[in-house]
Amino acid sequence: MTAPGSPDGGTPSPGPDALEDQFAQWRHYVRRRPELQRADAEELEDHLRGSVDELIAAGLRPDEAFLVAVKRLGGLDELSREFAREHSERLWKQLVLTGGADDPETGNRSRRDLIAMIVCAVGAAVSVKLPELFGLGFQQDGAFYAPNFALFTLPWLAAYLAWRRRAGRALIGVMVALFALGAVAANAYSLAEDSQSLVLTTIHLPIALWFVVGLAYVSDDLRSSRRRMDFIRFTGECFVYFVLIALGGGVLTAFTVGTFQAIGIDPEGFVSEWLLPCGVVAAVVVAGWLVEAKQSVVENIAPVLTRLFTPLFTAALLAFLVAIVWTTAGINVEREALILFDLLLVVVLGLLLYSISARDPLAPPGLFDRLQLALVVSALIIDVLVLWAITERITEYGTTPNKAAALGENVILLANLAWSAWLMLGFIRRRTPFAALERWQTGYLPVYAGWAWVVVLLFPPLFSYL
Amino acid sequence: MKVTKDLVAASATPMVLGILADGESYGYAILRRINELSDGELDWTEGLLYPLLHRLERLGHVESSWQSVPGERRRKYYRITDSGLAELAEQRRQWDTVVSALKAIWVDPGDVRRSTTIPLGGLA
Numbered sequence: 001m002t003a004p005g006s007p008d009g010g011t012p013s014p015g016p017d018a019l020e021d022q023f024a025q026w027r028h029y030v031r032r033r034p035e036l037q038r039a040d041a042e043e044l045e046d047h048l049r050g051s052v053d054e055l056i057a058a059g060l061r062p063d064e065a066f067l068v069a070v071k072r073l074g075g076l077d078e079l080s081r082e083f084a085r086e087h088s089e090r091l092w093k094q095l096v097l098t099g100g101a102d103d104p105e106t107g108n109r110s111r112r113d114l115i116a117m118i119v120c121a122v123g124a125a126v127s128v129k130l131p132e133l134f135g136l137g138f139q140q141d142g143a144f145y146a147p148n149f150a151l152f153t154l155p156w157l158a159a160y161l162a163w164r165r166r167a168g169r170a171l172i173g174v175m176v177a178l179f180a181l182g183a184v185a186a187n188a189y190s191l192a193e194d195s196q197s198l199v200l201t202t203i204h205l206p207i208a209l210w211f212v213v214g215l216a217y218v219s220d221d222l223r224s225s226r227r228r229m230d231f232i233r234f235t236g237e238c239f240v241y242f243v244l245i246a247l248g249g250g251v252l253t254a255f256t257v258g259t260f261q262a263i264g265i266d267p268e269g270f271v272s273e274w275l276l277p278c279g280v281v282a283a284v285v286v287a288g289w290l291v292e293a294k295q296s297v298v299e300n301i302a303p304v305l306t307r308l309f310t311p312l313f314t315a316a317l318l319a320f321l322v323a324i325v326w327t328t329a330g331i332n333v334e335r336e337a338l339i340l341f342d343l344l345l346v347v348v349l350g351l352l353l354y355s356i357s358a359r360d361p362l363a364p365p366g367l368f369d370r371l372q373l374a375l376v377v378s379a380l381i382i383d384v385l386v387l388w389a390i391t392e393r394i395t396e397y398g399t400t401p402n403k404a405a406a407l408g409e410n411v412i413l414l415a416n417l418a419w420s421a422w423l424m425l426g427f428i429r430r431r432t433p434f435a436a437l438e439r440w441q442t443g444y445l446p447v448y449a450g451w452a453w454v455v456v457l458l459f460p461p462l463f464s465y466l
Numbered sequence: 467m468k469v470t471k472d473l474v475a476a477s478a479t480p481m482v483l484g485i486l487a488d489g490e491s492y493g494y495a496i497l498r499r500i501n502e503l504s505d506g507e508l509d510w511t512e513g514l515l516y517p518l519l520h521r522l523e524r525l526g527h528v529e530s531s532w533q534s535v536p537g538e539r540r541r542k543y544y545r546i547t548d549s550g551l552a553e554l555a556e557q558r559r560q561w562d563t564v565v566s567a568l569k570a571i572w573v574d575p576g577d578v579r580r581s582t583t584i585p586l587g588g589l590a
Binding site: 046050078086 | 492493494495497511512513514516517518520521524539540541542
């Protein structure tokens, strides 16, 4: 109700403006209750106005009438409780895709977002099928699609984010250049289908390009540590949403295949050539949009998972360390083992990052921080053992692109975790503020991006396209 | 004398439906009408009335619409539906049963003792 209500009947109104102010305040107060929606607030306001008019007619001054009427309405707590009993669904925050009728301003904005997202998702789905015009099939030409896959989806996500953030021209130019560079890296070197470099590019190009998406994400304030932390949160939530969408997509695919087969049509070609590639690239854009749309609606999932798994991973790593000491067994450094330990460090870093991202920087150190320090330190000890084994092996047999990449990643993660452990120790002993740890992590992000680009651009020529 | 909360809650639905059966109305007017009818003895609150109206709407017993009557504010009016009328008839039947049973028990104050001793006698 935007128009001030016209008082019924000629009230001698000493200061109708003051009364309207009071109504406005009351309205504001009521609207903060999740149980009471806009329509309820308007209905209650009408009730309140009816009550005020009657009291004024009975001879009260407007401000007195307002006070009495509000008092009669009863406490808002009780009122909200009664409303909640009837409208319990309102306490479950719902994701409103197109804003709803509640607030036209945000409604318009989220509708525009939705349209932009659909445009980008459709663009991604179309672009992933474009190479087919040049005779490249998604199933047959794995050597083309594998390294290029991220190029069909991440530019669209970056475009959506840049549009949403109204990124500057210079930054858009930089992002276009980086995506072009990625396309060059994926296609300029002629790599054999079974070469290690092809696998490395397939793994590292998406990482490098994800940081270009990050550039779009933080485009409103490139240097800000807070925005970079937001990007870390965005990454985690995006991943969670993508996995959920993928699970749903799996169910959809299973039903599609099953039902069509039941009537004698084999949809496998459709699924593998259309549904799967288009679905995946579009899902990345949709996941990014969902995170943006719901960031204040639903509790972040990644930190919750972190809380659950930090103690479990700590226990597992400590048990592993004890087992090594107990059996005095060396670590058998095969290629798989090296990658496994790299991934372990990534998981530990993820646990660290997402608990940092959800932590109140001003809270004093607690038990969970000590647990986390134990996790990081045990991961460090294990990693030093692994590094020891692998350098021995490299000096013995010479190196390959795979080993060099794994080793480089190991060193990067080790450096990060070692300094993190030091900062955490300082924090637990109340020597360094928590913000130092946060800044260290956000400041380290370009290192990952830089390394991914090195692997993608320099490794193939460095190792003679092995 | 104030009517207890449980009794107010139990009689709320037939009362609101009954008032709306006379013609469409809005929250404040319904509350005033109940006040008039009970001489202020029924302690209705807004926290009772509005959620009840919303529930009746969800169940399809009433319909609501925002209307602007000339010279008055825009208001949310409630109107009873056919299913609401059916519900009202059903509630009336139940309340008639309860009321007539109570009346039969309370024929006159002198009979109170008799009505409590008879079942005991039957048991013995």
